[in-house]
Amino acid sequence: MQASYALDAGDGCIAQARHHVRVFLDRAVAVCLVVVPARARDLTQLVVSELVTNALKYAPGPVTMKLGITVERVEVTLWDSAPVMPVARTPDPGRAGQHGLEIVKAVSAYLVIRPESSGKRITAHIALPDPPGKASLHHLA
Template identity: 45%
Template sequence: MEQLTMTSQERQEAAVTGTVRGSTGYDMTSGEIAHARAFVRDFLDTAQSQRGLNVSARAVEIAQLVVSELATNVCKYAPGPCLLDLETDGVLLDIVMWDSGPVLPAASPA
């Protein structure tokens, strides 16, 4: 369920605020981590080409790594569906991954 297009309301908000958003969902089956990484790349490519945001290759690589790590944790600790939300104002990129696990994450001992 990958979505790179914005609703008319999101387009209006982006025109005013410069914010670009994208969301997608995954079942976290085989190959879904690669799909999540591709979604991030496509989202940032779209933000760059359609909104004129400056996105470096390094920023794309780091964003894909972060999403890959988050998706791996979902697969390992909260198997099941998850949602990936991305938002950028051209300066910062917010990455949020929601999973179906009933327990809040906690830091493990070193």
């Protein structure tokens, strides 16, 4: 299952993107019967928040978000118009801000950043199965 969304650059853009994630994951559970643990829901919203925040901060113009899901992972793809490839900075607990890409890398099973003819595309893969020994809230219901 996949869905694409054009995001405006207004004040509610991040909240709008997180809302799209919630609706998409709810639909995946209801229609495709995919088990989406609470951890994966939270991490997907975190990744979307960080990627959209960076796009709004550094890229002029439109932002497009694509969500995909399989039984193994959620894929979050964000396209923006900035041609500069982001680079995670060296961890520094004393640094205020600019930890977004570090966070995305840390919580993603896989991260791909590709230049496009116009801008760039960033795809983060979030694993769906809970780590061994962790019960999913959906299994407890």
